[in-house]
Amino acid sequence: MGLAKTEMFTDQQNEISLFAKVFGHPARVAILQHLFKINSCFCGDLVNEIGLAQPTISQHLKELKHLGLIKGNVEGTSVCYCIHQENWTAMKTVMIEFLNQDLTENQDCC
């Protein structure tokens, strides 16, 4: 189908996969790293930095914004983007809890 059957998974599993999916493209990883480094920047700066066309960057920014990980501020004809710190921290908590799962004390099978 190509359609994830979200209703058969827990809210937590769906949330983790939604966060992970947005990190599943190197352009979005690069955008986020640049925003962390530069702290805030205009959309046009990202177009120059990343090297994809402006509509493509705009589309990636839209996805990051839709998940709440960044916010955009209109300044004249430009839009200044930055990390949404509270939401980033909340996401981090969910993801790190998933990554930090520990095996039980039993041995593995292999």
Place this chain on the structure above:
Amino acid sequence: MGLAKTEMFTDQQNEISLFAKVFGHPARVAILQHLFKINSCFCGDLVNEIGLAQPTISQHLKELKHLGLIKGNVEGTSVCYCIHQENWTAMKTVMIEFLNQDLTENQDCC
């Protein structure tokens, strides 16, 4: 296009996005959580646990195995899967470093 231009990103950015992509589907998150909880289990158990068809589970397992996050052990007609602990830890290091990026001391734009 639908094609990520991996050559325009750093190895680190590509690696992060590859790991993230495999977590970008709730079925694979559920498989991993079950393996962590149960420690090791047969493919058939996962089919019952998750509720997707056997070929679908098999395909998700293949992707997890291809990235090295799980390993499979043939036992008779069954295959026992478990977390690949060393590789999981290595992945965790990369992902947590990404998630733990800190903003510079400057204020954000918004």
Place this chain on the structure above:
DNA sequence: AATTTTAATCGTAATATTGCAATGTATTAA
């Protein structure tokens, strides 16, 4: 007002992902 600048949106082509029925393969059981 006309032009320029910046970015969002639309439309569309190319490609990737997901899911599963059907089938293949290897091992065990009868």
Place this chain on the structure above:
DNA sequence: TTAATACATTGCAATATTACGATTAAAATT
């Protein structure tokens, strides 16, 4: 040897994602 079991693989349909040219929208500049 035949049948049963467990899983992988193949093939394909449905859907999602990615990229970008063309266009639109809004504000700033001339």
